[in-house]
Amino acid sequence: MARAAVQRRLSWQVATVDEFVDETPRVKTIVLEVPDWPGHRAGQHLDVRLTAEDGYRAEREYSIASAPGEPVAITVERLEDGEVSPYLTEELRPGDGLELRGPIGGYFVWDADGGGPLLLVAGGSGVVPLRAMIRHRQRSGSDTPVRLLYSSRTLADVIYRAELDGVGDGVEVVHTLTREQPPDWTGHARRVDRELLEEVAWPPGEGSIAFVCGPTSFVEVVAKGLVELGYPPERVKTERFGATGR
């Protein structure tokens, strides 16, 4: 399937919005019905295109939040100064059309037979493609051990919180809250640094693969830290997204 997807022509098509799931006050998951969808791999993204009445177009990439085999879904964080995300999270309604193309990408992907153990490191909405990987692992019956280190500003900003609390066997989730912590918080309370990585990461070697997704500055710190811990650079897969203007 993967090879067929590689050769496939990438065309814009109109999907239909099926439903919305509130993840946090600023983040929603949009479940879509895509008529011509060849199937995707965990970690891939899609491009969304909005066209204004005067013909002005804006395009954005969104990671696919669902596992292969599940309905296509994206998770969108509303950025106050954004051109696209306020429309997607505030204006769009179930039944509306949404122009998109995908699936896109072959580098930041994990297949159930792709090896591991997996170290997943997320900054903010960088958790979205990593959530697709975790769901893919569960759905495919894989026993690959997974650790997710997930950095959020506050507890209220944690996306997929209930789902991650219940992932269960073989998946450990370690949170760090960088800006504000509840009074009874026992988790980490600082930005991801080398010490935190050393504490959470699988030992390098033994097949460990790291996937790191978040804002550019976050990804740089984490990727550098993992290489310093002995991870071969080719086993640290990175995906950076813009923190503003999205």
Added chain:
Amino acid sequence: MEPLDGNAIGGLLHELFGAEMTTATGVCAGCGAVAQVAETVVYVQAPGTVVRCRSCTSVLMVVVERRGVRCVDLLGLVSLEEAKVAPGS
């Protein structure tokens, strides 16, 4: 705005080359570094898309759109080869 990486232009490159290109391997004309497109440094803010080498910061690729026509400059690359088999498969 901070730069992104080659994952961000997967759709654009698929449109231009007709294939998945984030796993394609490029060789930098400036320093000879070999990297997958996903690993490059990408500036997506107008007036165009600029792709730079993560090792030496040389410009590898520029894509500009003008009146609906895409101009692609690959002079910073010695070679750009599509991945034969998807990684992990």
